């Protein structure tokens with residue numbers, strides 16, 4: 001495996017945490033929310049960009065195999081899809097190609113149904129909200145504009161904020177650290193890798209079908225509940241958040 005990109009300072013949060021209404025300690029739930037495939041409709045664009053990037057370097061990979069690895073950052077995906085040998089020889093070059101190809105597609109990306117409603121609904125329910133994406137800083141910046149989310153969420157994390165992206169728990173743990181007054185967490189994402197990372201961090205997770213993963217595989221990966229998309233989850237938020245409460249089957253308390 002090649003070395004991951006150097007750690008960079010996290011981007012500034014939308015607003016200082018202390019500007020939000022205070023919850024009693026232990027009462028607020030910390031919602032750690034994925035972006036790609038969860039809030040913005042990018043999974044198939046990413047699949048195509050990776051497919052073109054592998055093809056640029058004569059690595060033959062079927063697109064469905066790439067789609068299965070959506071949710072991993074580029075630091076994890078090349079080896080997972082094409083093996084350690086390709087990662088060692090071509091990892092950086094393939095990632096550069098993907099960035100270029102995805103940059104040509106990103107203006108076609110739209111919001112998924114209910115994306116902003118989910119964020120505002122979480123806030124209205126008293127949650128703190130941190131976006132935690134394996135994506136690149138400039139892509140997350142683009143999505144924050146698209147979502148008009150800078151004033152809605154407490155903070156955001158990108159793949160550049162950690163040494164290893166999902167399914168490693170680093171990003172989830174770093175997001176939780178942004179909410180020091182919170183003890184109960186739930187991870188919301190669209191792929192099995194979000195659920196695996198959540199479980200490894202010791203937190204509950206909720207899955208959405210909007211990224212193209214199936215309900216059963218999301219449950220098998222550890223999701224305590226599965227909804228169609230952000231709109232569906234926003235509609236059933238109160239009961240859905242129960243999965244993060246102490247004593248819930250997959251309790252999401254900070255270890």
Ligand SMILES: [Mg+2]
Nearest residue numbers: 034036037190
């Ligand atoms: Mg995702």
